[in-house]
Amino acid sequence: MPKEKAIEISDLKKNYSGGVEALKGIDLTIEQGDIFGLLGPNGAGKSTTISIVCSLLHPTSGTVKILGNDVIKNPSEAKKHIGVVPQEFNFNIFEPCAQIVMNQAGYYGVARDISRKRTAELFEQLGLSDKAKVPSIKLSGGMKRRLMIARALVHNPDILILDEPTAGVDISLRRSMWTFLEEQNKKGLTIILTTHYLEEAESLCGKIAIIDKGEIIEQGKTQDLLAKLSKETVILYTQSIPKEFSNNKFRIVEENTLEVELHKDDTVLSVVKDLEGQGIIVNRMKNKSNRLEELFLDVVEGH
Numbered sequence: 001m002p003k004e005k006a007i008e009i010s011d012l013k014k015n016y017s018g019g020v021e022a023l024k025g026i027d028l029t030i031e032q033g034d035i036f037g038l039l040g041p042n043g044a045g046k047s048t049t050i051s052i053v054c055s056l057l058h059p060t061s062g063t064v065k066i067l068g069n070d071v072i073k074n075p076s077e078a079k080k081h082i083g084v085v086p087q088e089f090n091f092n093i094f095e096p097c098a099q100i101v102m103n104q105a106g107y108y109g110v111a112r113d114i115s116r117k118r119t120a121e122l123f124e125q126l127g128l129s130d131k132a133k134v135p136s137i138k139l140s141g142g143m144k145r146r147l148m149i150a151r152a153l154v155h156n157p158d159i160l161i162l163d164e165p166t167a168g169v170d171i172s173l174r175r176s177m178w179t180f181l182e183e184q185n186k187k188g189l190t191i192i193l194t195t196h197y198l199e200e201a202e203s204l205c206g207k208i209a210i211i212d213k214g215e216i217i218e219q220g221k222t223q224d225l226l227a228k229l230s231k232e233t234v235i236l237y238t239q240s241i242p243k244e245f246s247n248n249k250f251r252i253v254e255e256n257t258l259e260v261e262l263h264k265d266d267t268v269l270s271v272v273k274d275l276e277g278q279g280i281i282v283n284r285m286k287n288k289s290n291r292l293e294e295l296f297l298d299v300v301e302g303h
Helices: 046-053 075-080 095-109 112-125 141-153 172-185 197-205 222-226 267-278 291-301
Strands: 005-016 018-030 035-039 062-067 080-084 157-161 188-195 209-210 215-221 231-238 250-254 257-263 282-287
Touching: 005 046, 005 080, 005 188, 018 046, 018 062, 018 209, 018 215, 035 197, 046 062, 046 157, 046 188, 062 075, 062 231, 075 080, 080 141, 080 291, 095 112, 095 141, 112 141, 141 157, 141 172, 157 172, 157 250, 157 291, 172 188, 172 197, 172 209, 197 222, 197 291, 209 222, 209 291, 215 222, 215 291, 257 267, 267 282
Parallel strands: 035 188, 035 209, 080 157, 157 188
Antiparallel strands: 005 018, 005 062, 209 215, 231 257, 231 282, 250 257
16 A cells, blocks of 8 residues: 655746756655655755745745645645754754743644643653753754754654754764654654765665755665665775785775775675685675765766
8 A cells, every 4th residue: 555645746946036947847755654865965956945845935836745735825734744953053042942842832833731741752752851941052062953853843743854953963962863763753753854974864764865956866765776886885804915916806905905896796795705715814894985975976976
């Protein structure tokens, strides 16, 4: 049984004055329950797309529907289903944290007693309970991100949009933040993510779309797209490399360490056996770069 469409974008165009085409007729469908990555270089059209989805910007033409609600014809109904975590902090820095979240709930018509309970629950889950009465100016960058997530979720939306949510957040906070969001996704929350941390997108997003110069140039299931990679670079850590070793396929990058470029028909096993045949034992290996990063560079540079 096919999933329902959380967001449906059809032939979306946005032109700015001076003839700048920010979006050139993009089509994109995000299903309910997805963790979806919208990736692209700076200026590719990610922010424009998100702004139109959130009814912050009017398109030149095309349609966007949120759970069947047209964002132009019925913006108030469409907005009810969305929570947004923008890239920039945009709350009153002198206001207590709990007040920020409860006030947001009020904009969506959530009763005060319900918003107070919901805020307390979110703060407990996000490790913010001891910050409820603290002005947000006193929070660290990572804690401010968590506060923005709580604010975006307080009205219990169906869809959460995260624009660079872990920018400037340390690794431990980033991991705990994603653990929380993955738990929300298991409960049915659809998550849309824009990020420059491509290793994050590869591990989290079941589906991705890559946008460049206002066009969707690749989209689909993450693993299906990665399977199309024409090559990947692998680092091999060996016990030792004989001085006489010479093979154009490999490059010695440092003592006892080799780099090899694998093409589509190559396998890591065949490479390891090739080296073993020359008396070189491989102890461990790793990809030189994130596989999604290689795919991203392949498709963007080829566009």
